Amino acid sequence: MEEFFALQVHLKDNVATVFASPEKGSCVRVDDSNGASRKIEIKDDIPYGHKIALTEIAEREKIFKYGEVIGLAVRNIEAGEHVHVHNVASLRGRGDLAAEIAGEDRHDI
Amino acid sequence: MTFNGYRRADGSAGSRNLVGVIPTVVCANDVARAIVGQVQGCVGFFHHQGCCQLPPDLERVTDTLLNLGKSPNLGAVLLVSLGCEGTDTDRLYRELQAFGKPVEIVRIQESGGTSKAMAAGTDAAQKLLLEISGRQRVPCDLSDVILAIKCGGSDATSGMASNCVIGYVADKMVDLGATVVFGETTEFIGAEHILAKRAIDENVAEDIFRIVREMEHRAESLGCDMRKGQPTPGNIAGGLSTIEEKSLGAIMKSGTRPIRGVLAYPESATGRKGLWIKDSPGREPEILTGMAATGAQCMLFSTGRGAPQGFPSMPVIKICGNLHTYERMANDMDINAGTVILGQKSVRDVGEEVFALMLEVLNGRQTKNEALGYFGSIDIHTLGPVI
Numbered sequence: 015m016e017e018f019f020a021l022q023v024h025l026k027d028n029v030a031t032v033f034a035s036p037e038k039g040s041c042v043r044v045d046d047s048n049g050a051s052r053k054i055e056i057k058d059d060i061p062y063g064h065k066i067a068l069t070e071i072a073e074r075e076k077i078f079k080y081g082e083v084i085g086l087a088v089r090n091i092e093a094g095e096h097v098h099v100h101n102v103a104s105l106r107g108r109g110d111l112a113a114e115i116a117g118e119d120r121h122d123i
Numbered sequence: 124m125t126f127n128g129y130r131r132a133d134g135s136a137g138s139r140n141l142v143g144v145i146p147t148v149v150c151a152n153d154v155a156r157a158i159v160g161q162v163q164g165c166v167g168f169f170h171h172q173g174c175c176q177l178p179p180d181l182e183r184v185t186d187t188l189l190n191l192g193k194s195p196n197l198g199a200v201l202l203v204s205l206g207c208e209g210t211d212t213d214r215l216y217r218e219l220q221a222f223g224k225p226v227e228i229v230r231i232q233e234s235g236g237t238s239k240a241m242a243a244g245t246d247a248a249q250k251l252l253l254e255i256s257g258r259q260r261v262p263c264d265l266s267d268v269i270l271a272i273k274c275g276g277s278d279a280t281s282g283m284a285s286n287c288v289i290g291y292v293a294d295k296m297v298d299l300g301a302t303v304v305f306g307e308t309t310e311f312i313g314a315e316h317i318l319a320k321r322a323i324d325e326n327v328a329e330d331i332f333r334i335v336r337e338m339e340h341r342a343e344s345l346g347c348d349m350r351k352g353q354p355t356p357g358n359i360a361g362g363l364s365t366i367e368e369k370s371l372g373a374i375m376k377s378g379t380r381p382i383r384g385v386l387a388y389p390e391s392a393t394g395r396k397g398l399w400i401k402d403s404p405g406r407e408p409e410i411l412t413g414m415a416a417t418g419a420q421c422m423l424f425s426t427g428r429g430a431p432q433g434f435p436s437m438p439v440i441k442i443c444g445n446l447h448t449y450e451r452m453a454n455d456m457d458i459n460a461g462t463v464i465l466g467q468k469s470v471r472d473v474g475e476e477v478f479a480l481m482l483e484v485l486n487g488r489q490t491k492n493e494a495l496g497y498f499g500s501i502d503i504h505t506l507g508p509v510i
Contacts, residue, residue: 021283021464031279031362033464062447063279063362063427077364080282084313084368097364099350104365106312107342107349 020054020066022046024081029065029097031079036060044068058096065097077102124299126485127260128267128420129198132223135393136263137195138420138485141166141436142251144201144244145188147215148173148208154231155203157241162248164256165201166435170412172503173210180505181209186389187503190416192219192226193391196436198255199225201248203240206232225254260487266300268485269392271414271422271437272376273307275407277354278361278427280444282372284463284470285425288442291474292423292481293378293398302392304417305377306401306410308338309353313367314374318400321382330385334402341506353405357428361445376425388504392417407432409504411439421485423477431455432500433492438484441491442477457491 018034020042030044037059045051056066065079071091076083085102095101128136142165146155149171159167168191172184188210192200200219204212212228219226227247234240272289274281293303311318315335322328342349354363363369383397392399403413411434414422422439424430429448433439443449446461458477462468484490492498 023283031283033280061360061362063445065279065362065364079368080371082314082317082367082371084371085365098362099359099364102364104313104348104350104367106366107339107353109343109346110348 018042020044022068023079026081027078028067028069028071029077029079030068031063031065032060035062054094057092057094060096067091067093067095067097069093124265125262126265126482128263129258130261131195135195136267138438139196139436140198140255140258141196142199142201142248143192143197143436144203144248145192147202147204147210147212150205151203151231154237154240154244158244158248161245162252164252165248168435168501169499170501170503172505174208175510176209176505177507180507183389183505184503185211185215187416189215189218190389190391192224193222194415194418194436196420198258199251201244201251202228203244204228204230206230225251227251269302269304269417269419270296271417271419272303272305273410273422274373274376274425276426276428276430277358277369278445279363280427280464281425282375285442285444285460286372286375287470288460288473288477289376289423289425290378291470292477294380295478297380297398300396302396304392304399304401304414304419306403307373307405308334308402309405310370310373311335312339312370314370318374318382323381323383327382327384334385361428388413389416404504408500408502412501412503421481431492431497433490433498435498438490438493440480440484455491
């Protein structure tokens with residue numbers, strides 16, 4: 015069976031980037047920055063270069079990549095799910111958000 | 124270490140020896156284009172500014188064109204003026220002349236119209252070309268290099284491969300005494316705290332926070348989510364979900380050395396060493412112009428989706444982190460960094476390949492977009508409205 019692989023850039027990250035285009039139900043090998051590997055079954059078709067959740071992520075929880083916050087989950091995300099614009103919101107450049115909410119989130123970063 | 128460059132009157136060293144045909148206003152573009160089409164060795168800067176703008180923008184346009192004209196890659200400059208523009212054409216001419224750059228000017232209204240201006244401009248460009256075409260390259264130290272770095276058409280591979288490769292070269296060039304300039308202030312949003320920690324002092328750190336704040340306020344001023352504007356639909360299709368994610372990948376190209384200061388968009392980096400930031404947007408036509416105005420003789424440009432464009436007077440080396448894009452667009456991409464993702468080559472290995480190619484390009488080798496003449500779409504970044 016073809017092996018699909020993904021990279022977890024930082025140990026703090028709750029997502030990994032998949033460098034293949036695996037279909038839902040495939041098994042992806044996730045290499046972390048320490049050289050360790052683990053396998054995750056993916057819950058969606060994943061386009062090349064897109065992210066998967068490594069753990070369960072609750073709504074309003076922060077998404078980490080490079081060990082830094084890249085946004086907030088806008089709904090509960092299961093391990094192995096596609097993590098992208100449909101379930102992650104940016105905290106920055108949000109002219110649409112009330113300044114108060116954006117301000118609080120920014121201070122958290 | 125040295126490269127073979129053209130030594131200029133001000134002491135700078137060019138990697139190219141071109142006649143720059145600079146329209147001082149958008150309305151002079153057609154005449155300028157005709158001249159560039161007629162005379163060998165000319166490049167045109169067909170921007171869209173220079174009239175019916177507020178005074179700070181007109182000054183910004185004049186300053187940008189001036190520093191473009193001073194670029195060491197231009198052996199001579201021909202200004203093409205309409206005659207009624209807002210750009211300070213007289214200052215441009217005077218300052219280029221005082222700088223020691225061979226410069227001529229043709230004024231369309233004064234010449235008696237389009238065809239007469241084309242004829243006068245062709246004669247002037249020919250004269251300038253003949254004057255500079257015999258110049259010889261001489262050994263110049265790599266510390267004379269101003270290296271611009273940029274990423275465009277990014278995807279998930281950019282921050283994990285091609286930008287890391289550029290970061291390696293950026294560090295190496297800083298250590299060799301050169302100047303390295305990166306920009307794309309929009310793509311600091313969400314990563315500015317990391318850059319600020321690398322600032323040489325608190326003032327520079329505050330400058331970094333300030334330019335990001337100003338850029339973000341401009342983005343927010345229309346009351347919408349900036350997503351689709353940044354990250355772009357192409358970035359999103361390539362796996363980048365938010366501006367924060369894009370920024371964290373983008374800053375990888377700046378390497379690890381201390382950040383010495385922030386340059387305004389039109390500003391030159393001549394005489395400054397080490398790593399600098401240029402306050403600029405991410406879009407190619409505007410940032411490439413800003414970087415050429417910095418005095419950069421060469422640019423390293425990382426891409427994942429496949430951004431093909433270069434710049435008229437500044438060779439742009441494309442480094443592609445996405446294997447599929449590299450294979451699809453091999454005639455546009457100079458270096459394949461996709462091997463880093465697969466673990467086949469290290470960042471250092473590919474960084475050394477880029478460094479070696481950069482030396483050749485500084486010595487005169489053409490980049491792929493130069494060879495294809497794919498460098499026509501340029502512009503100057505302005506802040507206010509056209510009125």
